[in-house]
Amino acid sequence: MKPSELFQDLQTKISDLLKNSPVKDIEQNIKTMLTQGFAKLDLVTREEFEIQTQVLARTRAMVEELAQRITQLERELNATKTN
The missing domain is CATH 1.20.5 (Single alpha-helices involved in coiled-coils or other helix-helix interfaces)
Incomplete structure (x- = not known):
């Protein structure tokens, strides 16, 4: 396997891992909570x-x-x- 293919494969696996990671869900939940909190304020x-x-x-x-x-x-x- 060529180094470029190895890095491409590694990048793809990391991207897939991050897409399926709970971190993405947590980030979305935090954004939703902040949006709702700011909506309640008179800004x-x-x-x-x-x-x-x-x-x-x-x-x-x-x-x-x-x-x-x-x-x-x-x-x-x-x-x-x-x-």
Whole structure:
């Protein structure tokens, strides 16, 4: 038997062994359990998180702008009261 045939045969046997191994079943069971566990959590995708981050940034900017406008209006109101 040639060395290349030996390695090919060995590779085939190892692949067959791994396919029929309980490790594959355990791996599948762990993936299933993790998927079910994550499904129960209230998680969001990275895309949803980034969108909400942008919305929050715009909202903060608007609040800061409104606060400045209120401050300006209060100054104008106080200026008209003193005149």
